[in-house]
Amino acid sequence: MNARNYQKKTLLIAFLLETICVTYALKLTSLTGITSVLFSLSGIVIAVCFLLIPEPTVVNNLTAQKKFFSYRWLLTIVAFIAISAAAVKWMEDAPLDYHEGDMLPIIKIMSQRFLNGNWRHVYDVIPEIWGGMQPIYLPAMWLPFSLPVFLGIDLRWMTVLVLFIVSALFIWRIQIQHKKAPYLFFAAFLLIWWLLSAENSGLIPYTEEGVVIGFYSLLAIALTKKNAWLIGFATALCILSRYAIVGWLPAMIIYFTINKNYKKLLQFCLIGLICFIGFVLIPFGWQTFLKLASIPSQYIGFTARVWHDAPIVFKESLGWAKFFGPINIALQHYLLVGMSLFFPMLFMMIALSLQKKLSLTNHHLPFATLKITLVVFYTLVDVPYLYLFYTGSFVSLFLVTYLLAGDSIKNTILVKD
Numbered sequence: 001m002n003a004r005n006y007q008k009k010t011l012l013i014a015f016l017l018e019t020i021c022v023t024y025a026l027k028l029t030s031l032t033g034i035t036s037v038l039f040s041l042s043g044i045v046i047a048v049c050f051l052l053i054p055e056p057t058v059v060n061n062l063t064a065q066k067k068f069f070s071y072r073w074l075l076t077i078v079a080f081i082a083i084s085a086a087a088v089k090w091m092e093d094a095p096l097d098y099h100e101g102d103m104l105p106i107i108k109i110m111s112q113r114f115l116n117g118n119w120r121h122v123y124d125v126i127p128e129i130w131g132g133m134q135p136i137y138l139p140a141m142w143l144p145f146s147l148p149v150f151l152g153i154d155l156r157w158m159t160v161l162v163l164f165i166v167s168a169l170f171i172w173r174i175q176i177q178h179k180k181a182p183y184l185f186f187a188a189f190l191l192i193w194w195l196l197s198a199e200n201s202g203l204i205p206y207t208e209e210g211v212v213i214g215f216y217s218l219l220a221i222a223l224t225k226k227n228a229w230l231i232g233f234a235t236a237l238c239i240l241s242r243y244a245i246v247g248w249l250p251a252m253i254i255y256f257t258i259n260k261n262y263k264k265l266l267q268f269c270l271i272g273l274i275c276f277i278g279f280v281l282i283p284f285g286w287q288t289f290l291k292l293a294s295i296p297s298q299y300i301g302f303t304a305r306v307w308h309d310a311p312i313v314f315k316e317s318l319g320w321a322k323f324f325g326p327i328n329i330a331l332q333h334y335l336l337v338g339m340s341l342f343f344p345m346l347f348m349m350i351a352l353s354l355q356k357k358l359s360l361t362n363h364h365l366p367f368a369t370l371k372i373t374l375v376v377f378y379t380l381v382d383v384p385y386l387y388l389f390y391t392g393s394f395v396s397l398f399l400v401t402y403l404l405a406g407d408s409i410k411n412t413i414l415v416k417d
Contacts, residue, residue, distance in 0.1 A: 014049065138240050
C-alpha cells in the first residue's frame with residue numbers, strides 16, 4: 001500500500017470513528033469517557049490527514065454526471081420525505097415550552113421584536129420567560145428564525161429546511177461512482193438518521209443548532225471552492241452564530257499573508273466587516289455588541305449551575321468537561337478561551353513553516369486549521385450539550401467528501417489511488 005492510499009484510508013477510518021462517536025456510541029453511557037477521547041483523537045487525525053493528502057485532480061466527466069442524475073434526485077426526494085416526517089413527529093410530541101427548553105421560545109420573542117421593528121429592543125430582558133430572561137443569542141443564530149415567525153409556522157421548520165439543504169448538498173456534491181462513496185453515504189446516513197430518530201439528540205425539537213450546522217457546512221464548501229468572498233461571508237455567519245472559530249480568523253489572515261494572496265485577504269476581511277456592520281452594528285448598536293462580547297465571561301457561573309442541577313449533561317455527552325469536574329470549572333474555561341484564540345494561529349504557523357519540508361498541501365492548510373479549531377473548542381467547551389457536537393461532524397463530512405469522493409456539481413474530481 002503506497003503512502004497516499006494509506007493516508008486516505010486513515011482519513012476514512014478516522015471520519016467513520018468520529019461519526020460513530022457522536023451518534024450511536026453514546027448509547028454505551030458507561031463508556032462516554034472513552035468515547036469522548038476517541039472523538040477528539042479522531043478529529044485530530046482527520047486534521048493531520050487533510051495536511052498530507054494532495055489536492056484532487058479535476059477533469060470533466062459529463063457522462064458520469066448524467067448517468068447518476070436520476071439517482072441524485074431520488075435520494076434528494078427520499079431525504080426530504082424522511083426529514084419532514086421525522087420533524088412532524090417531533091413537533092407533535094414536543095410542543096414549544098420554555099420549561100422543557102427555553103432556547104427556541106427566547107428566539108421566537110426576539111424574532112417577533114425584530115419583525116415589529118423594535119430592533120434596538122431585541123436584546124431587552126424577556127419577562128415572559130423565567131420571570132425575566134436576558135437574550136444572549138448572536139444575530140446570525142436567531143435572525144433566520146424570523147422567517148417562520150413571519151410565516152406564522154413552527155420555528156422548527158427552519159431547522160428542517162437547513163437539514164434538508166445540507167443533505168441535498170451532500171447528495172449533489174458526492175461522486176457516487178467513486179469506490180469510497182458507500183462509506184461516505186453510510187456516515188451521512190448514520191449522522192442524519194441519529195438526528196432524526198434519537199431522543200437524546202434533541203436537535204429538531206429543542207435547539208437552534210440547525211442553522212449553525214448550515215453555516216459551518218457552507219464554510220466547508222466555500223473552502224473547497226477557494227472563493228475568498230464566499231469564505232469570508234460564511235466565516236462571518238459562523239462567528240455571528242457561535243464563537244467556536246473566532247481563533248480561526250487570525251490564522252486565515254496569516255495564511256493569506258504568507259501566501260501573498262493580498263487580494264483574497266482584502267476580500268476576506270472586507271466581507272467580514274460588511275457582515276459585522278450589517279448584522280450587528282446597524283440594527284442593534286455598539287452597546288449590544290459589547291454585551292454579546294462579554295457573554296463568555298458568564299460561562300463559569302453558568303457551568304457551575306449546570307453541574308449542580310444536571311450533572312448528567314457532562315457524564316453522558318462528549319467533551320472533556322467530565323474529566324475536569326465541578327472543582328476545575330475555571331481552569332477548563334480559561335484553557336478553552338486561551339486554546340481557542342491562540343492555538344489555531346500556532347497550528348497554522350507551524351504548518352506553514354513545515355509545508356515544504358513535509359510536502360504539506362497548501363490549499364488544505366485552512367481545512368486542517370478549521371478542523372483542529374473545532375476539535376479544541378468542542379473538546380474543552382464549558383457545558384458539552386450534545387447538540388453542539390454535530391457541527392464539527394458536518395464540517396468533516398463535506399471536507400472528507402471533497403477529498404475522497406470529489407465534487408460532482410460541475411466536474412468530477414478523480415482521486416487517484
